[in-house]
Amino acid sequence: MTPRYKNENRMKLINETRQRLLKAAVDEFASAGFEGASINRITQAAGVAVGTIYNYFPSKNELMLTLLGEIGAEHCSYIAEQIRQENNYVLRLKRLLAVAFDYVRANPNQARVLFASMQGVNRQFKTQLSQIYEPMMQLICEEILLPGMQQGVFQPTDPVSTSIMIMTFYLGVGSTADENGVTPLDMDAVADFVLRALGVNLTSIQK
Amino acid sequence: MTPRYKNENRMKLINETRQRLLKAAVDEFASAGFEGASINRITQAAGVAVGTIYNYFPSKNELMLTLLGEIGAEHCSYIAEQIRQENNYVLRLKRLLAVAFDYVRANPNQARVLFASMQGVNRQFKTQLSQIYEPMMQLICEEILLPGMQQGVFQPTDPVSTSIMIMTFYLGVGSTADENGVTPLDMDAVADFVLRALGVNLTSIQK
Amino acid sequence: MTPRYKNENRMKLINETRQRLLKAAVDEFASAGFEGASINRITQAAGVAVGTIYNYFPSKNELMLTLLGEIGAEHCSYIAEQIRQENNYVLRLKRLLAVAFDYVRANPNQARVLFASMQGVNRQFKTQLSQIYEPMMQLICEEILLPGMQQGVFQPTDPVSTSIMIMTFYLGVGSTADENGVTPLDMDAVADFVLRALGVNLTSIQK
Amino acid sequence: MTPRYKNENRMKLINETRQRLLKAAVDEFASAGFEGASINRITQAAGVAVGTIYNYFPSKNELMLTLLGEIGAEHCSYIAEQIRQENNYVLRLKRLLAVAFDYVRANPNQARVLFASMQGVNRQFKTQLSQIYEPMMQLICEEILLPGMQQGVFQPTDPVSTSIMIMTFYLGVGSTADENGVTPLDMDAVADFVLRALGVNLTSIQK
DNA sequence: GATGAATGAGACTTCATTCAT
DNA sequence: AATGAATGAAGTCTCATTCAT
Numbered sequence: 098m099t100p101r102y103k104n105e106n107r108m109k110l111i112n113e114t115r116q117r118l119l120k121a122a123v124d125e126f127a128s129a130g131f132e133g134a135s136i137n138r139i140t141q142a143a144g145v146a147v148g149t150i151y152n153y154f155p156s157k158n159e160l161m162l163t164l165l166g167e168i169g170a171e172h173c174s175y176i177a178e179q180i181r182q183e184n185n186y187v188l189r190l191k192r193l194l195a196v197a198f199d200y201v202r203a204n205p206n207q208a209r210v211l212f213a214s215m216q217g218v219n220r221q222f223k224t225q226l227s228q229i230y231e232p233m234m235q236l237i238c239e240e241i242l243l244p245g246m247q248q249g250v251f252q253p254t255d256p257v258s259t260s261i262m263i264m265t266f267y268l269g270v271g272s273t274a275d276e277n278g279v280t281p282l283d284m285d286a287v288a289d290f291v292l293r294a295l296g297v298n299l300t301s302i303q304k
Numbered sequence: 305m306t307p308r309y310k311n312e313n314r315m316k317l318i319n320e321t322r323q324r325l326l327k328a329a330v331d332e333f334a335s336a337g338f339e340g341a342s343i344n345r346i347t348q349a350a351g352v353a354v355g356t357i358y359n360y361f362p363s364k365n366e367l368m369l370t371l372l373g374e375i376g377a378e379h380c381s382y383i384a385e386q387i388r389q390e391n392n393y394v395l396r397l398k399r400l401l402a403v404a405f406d407y408v409r410a411n412p413n414q415a416r417v418l419f420a421s422m423q424g425v426n427r428q429f430k431t432q433l434s435q436i437y438e439p440m441m442q443l444i445c446e447e448i449l450l451p452g453m454q455q456g457v458f459q460p461t462d463p464v465s466t467s468i469m470i471m472t473f474y475l476g477v478g479s480t481a482d483e484n485g486v487t488p489l490d491m492d493a494v495a496d497f498v499l500r501a502l503g504v505n506l507t508s509i510q511k
Numbered sequence: 512m513t514p515r516y517k518n519e520n521r522m523k524l525i526n527e528t529r530q531r532l533l534k535a536a537v538d539e540f541a542s543a544g545f546e547g548a549s550i551n552r553i554t555q556a557a558g559v560a561v562g563t564i565y566n567y568f569p570s571k572n573e574l575m576l577t578l579l580g581e582i583g584a585e586h587c588s589y590i591a592e593q594i595r596q597e598n599n600y601v602l603r604l605k606r607l608l609a610v611a612f613d614y615v616r617a618n619p620n621q622a623r624v625l626f627a628s629m630q631g632v633n634r635q636f637k638t639q640l641s642q643i644y645e646p647m648m649q650l651i652c653e654e655i656l657l658p659g660m661q662q663g664v665f666q667p668t669d670p671v672s673t674s675i676m677i678m679t680f681y682l683g684v685g686s687t688a689d690e691n692g693v694t695p696l697d698m699d700a701v702a703d704f705v706l707r708a709l710g711v712n713l714t715s716i717q718k
Numbered sequence: 719m720t721p722r723y724k725n726e727n728r729m730k731l732i733n734e735t736r737q738r739l740l741k742a743a744v745d746e747f748a749s750a751g752f753e754g755a756s757i758n759r760i761t762q763a764a765g766v767a768v769g770t771i772y773n774y775f776p777s778k779n780e781l782m783l784t785l786l787g788e789i790g791a792e793h794c795s796y797i798a799e800q801i802r803q804e805n806n807y808v809l810r811l812k813r814l815l816a817v818a819f820d821y822v823r824a825n826p827n828q829a830r831v832l833f834a835s836m837q838g839v840n841r842q843f844k845t846q847l848s849q850i851y852e853p854m855m856q857l858i859c860e861e862i863l864l865p866g867m868q869q870g871v872f873q874p875t876d877p878v879s880t881s882i883m884i885m886t887f888y889l890g891v892g893s894t895a896d897e898n899g900v901t902p903l904d905m906d907a908v909a910d911f912v913l914r915a916l917g918v919n920l921t922s923i924q925k
Numbered sequence: 926g927a928t929g930a931a932t933g934a935g936a937c938t939t940c941a942t943t944c945a946t
Numbered sequence: 947a948a949t950g951a952a953t954g955a956a957g958t959c960t961c962a963t964t965c966a967t
Contacts, residue, residue: 104967111930130425132339136958146932146959153930157958209425216423216479218337218416257495260402261480266469269476272423273386273468282472286465293459294501318947343941352948356942360947364941525926546753546840550962560928562964567926606967623839630837630893632751633829666914672907675894679903682882682891686837696886700879707873708915712838726946757937761958767953769939776950778937 115142115153120294122164127206127276131161132220162225164216169229170207172200177236177293186245191288193237197286201271205278212272245295252296259295266291272276322360324350329371334413338426341476369432372421372452384443393452394504396490398495400444402473405491408478412485419479426452441467454504459503466502473498529567531557536578541620545575545633576639579628582621583643586614591650600659601711605702607651609679612698616684619692624688648674659709666710673709680705736774739763743785748827748897751841752782767830783846786835788848789828793821798857807866808918814858815888819905822892833893854882864918870897873917880916887912 109218121142127133140147154160179196183189201208212224238260245251270287274280289299328349332341344484347354361367389394397410398409408415421429445467452458479493481487535556539548550571553562567572593610599601615622626634629644653676659665684701688694702711742763746755758779761768775781800817821907822829835843859881866872889910895901910920 107930107967111452114930127425130337130339130354132337132422132427135956137956147958148933149931151959191462199373216419216476218334218420219338220483254496255490257946259497260491262473262477262497264477265480268471269472269479270469272476273472276427282465282468283462286462287469289461289499290466290469293503294497296500299390314947321947342939344939355950356948358942489928521926528926543841544751544753546751547839549960551960555771561928561962562929565963609731624835627839630833630890632748632754632834634897667908669904669907672903673911675903676891676908676911678889679890680887681896683886683893684883685838686890687886689840696879700876703875703884704880704883707917708911708916728946735951756935758935766951767955770952772938780937856966 114145114149116146118150118153118160119164119167122160123168123206125208126161126164126290127209127213130213131157131217131222145236147207158221163215165211165222165225166229168204169226171213171268172207172211173230173236175200175234180236180240186241186248186250187292189241190245190291190295193241193263194270194288194291195284197267197271198280203273203281205274205276208271208274208278209249209276212268215268216272230264234264237263242295250297254295262294263291310435312377321350321352321356325352325360325367326371326374326467329367330375330413330417333371334416334420336367337420338364338429340425340503341505351424358370365428368429369422372418372429372432375411376388376418376433379414380437380440380443383440383479387443387447392454394499396448397452399500400448400470401495401498402491404474405487406477409485409486410479412481412483415478415481415485416483419475422475423479435472441471444470449502457504461502470498471486528557528559528563531563532559532567532574533578533581535611537582537620537624538573540575540578541623544627545571545631545636554651572635575628575636578656579636580624580643582618583625583640586621586625587644587647589614590647595649595652600655600662600664601657601706603661604677604705604709607677608684608702608705609656609698611681611685611693615688615694616692619676619688619690621675622685622692626682630686631683644678648678651677656709664711668709675710677705735764735766735770738854739766739774739781740785740788742787743781744827744831744892747782747785748830751834752778752843756921760865762918777844780829784845785842786832786846787850789825790832790847791830792856792924793828793855794851796821801857801861804874807862807869807871808913810862811866811912811916814862814884815909815912816905817889818888818892819901823899826895826897829892829895829899830897833889837893838890844854855885858884860895871918875916883915884912 117124122134124142125139129135129138136150137147140150143150150160154163175191176196179188180192181194211226215226217223238256242251242254242256242259246253246256257280258272270280270282273282292299316393325346329341329344331349336342336345344354347357347445357367361370379489383400383403384468387396387399390399418433422433424430425510445463449458449461449463449466453463455459477487477489499506532553535553536548538556539553543549543552549569550564551561554564557564564574568577590607590610594603596608596634625640629640631637638715656665656668656670656673660667660670684694684696687696706713722850739760742760743755745763746760750756750759757771758768758807761771771772772780775784796812797817801810801813804813806898832847836847838844863875863880864879867874867877890899891903894903913920
C-alpha cells in the first residue's frame with residue numbers, strides 16, 4: 098500500500114529543493130544576518146512557496162543550525178583532506194592558511210555566515226560552531242603542532258591554547274574579506290606571521 | 305532672560321538621559337544583535353518613553369552608528385593613553401594586549417557590540433568601525449612597530465599588514481570572551497605568540 | 512475476477528483506518544476544539560499520511576459532522592437500550608442519569624466533543640446535534656415522562672419543555688467533567704434533584 | 719517633564735478605544751469561538767489598526783481572559799444586586815432565573831462567550847470562569863439556599879452540590895439561546911422545575 | 926487507497942517610527 | 947524635551963487542502 102521506496106526521480110527533486118533552500122538561506126544570512134534574514138525572501142529566492150521551507154526545516158533557528166552544521170562540516174573535512182596531503186608540518190600549516198584564503202574566495206557567503214556566527218551574539222550558534230570546529234582544532238593540535246614540536250620544527254608551547262590562537266587568527270583573517278572574498282592581507286605575510294609565532298626559522302626554509 | 309543655573313540643570317538631565325539610552329542600547333545590542341534589538345526594550349531599560357529616544361537619535365541605525373563611534377573612540381583613546389605610558393616597544397605591545405583583555409573584562413557588552421559589528425554582516429557598521437579604529441592602526445604601526453623595527457627589537461616586516469594582523473588578532477581574541485568577559489586564552493600565552501611573530505627573542509627579556 | 516477474500520481483507524483494513532482516523536479526530540477535537548484542531552496532528556496520531564484523511568472525509572468540517580453523527584447516534588442508542596431494560600419510570604429516569612455519568616467516565620473525549628459542540632458557537636454543529644439527539648428527546652418524553660405522568664408517578668407538566676430541561680441538565684452535568692471524566696457532582700444528589708423536580712415523592716421509593 | 723496627570727479628554731478617548739476593542743472581541747468570539755476568532759477582524763471591527771490592540775492586551779489569550787473577567791464580574795454583580803432586592807427566598811430564586819433570561823436576551827453575545835467558555839475545551843478559561851463565578855455560587859448557597867432551608871421553605875439538601883446544580887442548570891438554559899437571545903424554554907416552566915427540585919410546595923405560593 | 930511535498934492564505938505578534946498632547 | 951497610543955508593514959509559522967506519484 099505504502100510505496101516501499103521512493104521513486105528515484107522524486108527523491109532527486111526533493112533533494113534539489115532542499116539544496117536550493119539551503120543555498121538561498123546562506124545568501125540571505127550572509128547579506129542580512131540571522132535576525133535580519135527573512136524566510137519570505139529565502140523561499141522566494143529558492144523559487145518555492147513560503148510554507149515549503151517548513152517541510153524541510155522546522156524553524157528559522159533550526160534552519161540556521163542545520164546550515165551551520167552542514168557547511169561547517171564540509172569546510173572542516175575539506176581542510177583536513179587538503180592538509181593531510183602534505184607531510185611536512187611547516188607546509189601543513191602554510192597550507193592550512195592557504196586553504197582558508199581559498200575557501201573564503203570560493204565561498205564568500207558561506208564564509209561570512211560561518212564567521213559572523215562564530216563572532217556574533219547568538220550563544221546557541223556559537224556553541225554549535227565550536228562543536229563543529231572541534232575536529233579542526235584537534236587536527237591543528239594533534240596533526241600539526243604536537244608532531245611538529247616533537248620534530249623540533251616548532252618551538253614547544255601549550256598546544257591547546259596555541260591551537261585556539263591559530264583558529265582565532267584563521268577566523269579573524271577570514272572575517273576581513275569583503276563580499277567578493279577579497280582580503281586586504283597578503284597570504285604569505287600571514288603565513289610568515291604565524292610561522293614565526295611558532296618559532297619556525299623562516300630563513301632556513303625555502304618558501 | 306532664562307536663568308543660567310536652570311539651563312545648566314536642564315542640560316545635565318538631558319545628558320543623563322542620553323547616557324542612559326546609550327547604555328541601554330549597548331546592553332540590548334549586545335544581547336540581541338542589531339537586527340534583533342528592540343527600541344521598545346531599549347527605552348524601557350532606560351526608563352523613558354518610546355518616543356523620547358527619537359529626540360536624541362533620528363533612527364535605530366543612527367543610534368548604532370553614534371554608539372559605535374562613541375564607544376569605539378573611547379576604547380581607542382584609552383588604549384593610546386595606556387600605551388604611551390610605556391617607552392619600551394616590546395612592553396608597549398604587551399600592554400596593548402593586556403589592555404585589550406582588561407577592556408573586555410571591564411566592558412563585556414561594549415566589547416561584544418564592537419567585535420560583533422566589526423565582523424558582522426552590516427557594511428555600514430564595518431566601514432564606520434574601520435574609520436574609528438584607524439587611529440589605533442596608526443598607533444600600532446607608527447608608535448610601536450616602526451620604531452621597534454628601527455631599534456631592532458622587531459624583525460623588519462611590512463608594518464601596515466602586520467598592524468592589520470595584530471588588530472585582527474586583537475579582535476579575534478576579544479571575540480572569544482563570554483558574556484562575563486572571560487576568555488579561554490591566557491594573556492601571557494597570547495603575548496608570547498604575538499611577540500614571537502614579531503621576531504622578539506623572548507628569552508632575552510624579563511617578562 | 513478479484514478473489515472475494517482479498518476484497519474482504521481490503522475492506523477490513525480500510526475500515527480500520529477509518530476508525531483510527533475517527534478516534535484520533537475525537538482526541539484532537541477534545542483537546543483543541545474544532546477550530547484549534549489540526550488535520551496534520553490527527554493524521555499523525557492515526558499513523559497515516561496527511562492526504563489519506565481526504566480519502567475518507569472531504570473536509571475538516573465534514574469530518575466533524577460525520578464524527579458528531581456517529582458518536583451521537585451511538586450514545587443515543589446505548590442510552591435507549593439501557594433504559595428500556597427498566598420498566599419502572601422513576602428508575603428509568605435514574606438510569607438515564609446513571610448512564611450519562613457512566614458514559615462520560617468511559618468516553619471523556621467523546622463526551623467533551625459532544626458537549627462542547629452542543630454548547631459551542633458553531634451553528635451547523637448545534638443543528639446537527641439537535642437532530643441527532645431528537646430520538647433521545649422523544650425517548651425521554653414518550654417513554655419516560657408521558658407514561659410516568661399517566662401512571663401518576665410524575666406530576667403533570669408540559670412534557671416537551673420538561674424533556675428539554677432534563678436534556679439541558681444532563682448536558683450541563685456532563686460538561687462539568689474534567690479530562691478524566693470525573694465530575695464534582697454526586698450522582699444520587701443529581702438524581703434526587705431531578706426526581707423532586709418531577710414531583711416524585713422520594714420518601715416513598717426505595718433507593 | 720512628565721505630564722503629571724493625563725488630559726481628561728485623552729483618557730476618555732483611550733478608554734473608548736479599549737471599550738470598542740472589548741466589544742468587538744465579544745462579538746468575534748461569540749461568532750467564531752476563541753480559536754476561530756481573528757485579531758485582524760476584531761481590530762477592523764473596532765476601527766483601529768492591527769497593532770493597536772497590543773497596546774491594550776498583550777495577547778489574544780490575555781484579551782480573552784480580561785474579557786471573561788470583566789463581563790463575568792459585571793454579570794455576577796448585576797445578578798447579586800437584583801437578587802438582594804428581594805427578601806423572600808423563593809422569589810429570590812425565581813428572580814435569579816428571570817435575571818438569567820434577561821441577561822441572555824439583553825447581551826446574547828456576552829452570554830454566548832461566557833457559556834461557550836464555561837463548557838468549552840480550554841482549561842485556562844474554565845478555571846478563570848470558575849473563579850469569577852465563585853461569588854455567585856456563594857450567593858446561591860448562602861443567601862438563598864441555606865437561609866431558605868432554615869426557614870423551611872426549601873427541603874434540606876447539601877447546599878453546595880445543590881448550588882452547583884442550580885448553576886449548571888442556569889448555564890445550560892442560557893446555552894440553549896440562539897444568536898438573538900431567544901430560548902425554546904418558558905421561564906415559568908424553568909422556575910417551577912427548579913423550585914420543585916428544591917421541595918417548594920408550588921401550590922402554596924402565588925406565582 | 927496511500928503518500929507527503931507543495932501551496933499560499935491567513936494566523937498572531939513585533940517592530941520602528943510618528944505625532945498630538 | 948517627554949509621552950505613549952496609533953500605525954500598518956513585515957515578521958515567522960500553521961493551516962486545510964491538492965495532486966502527481
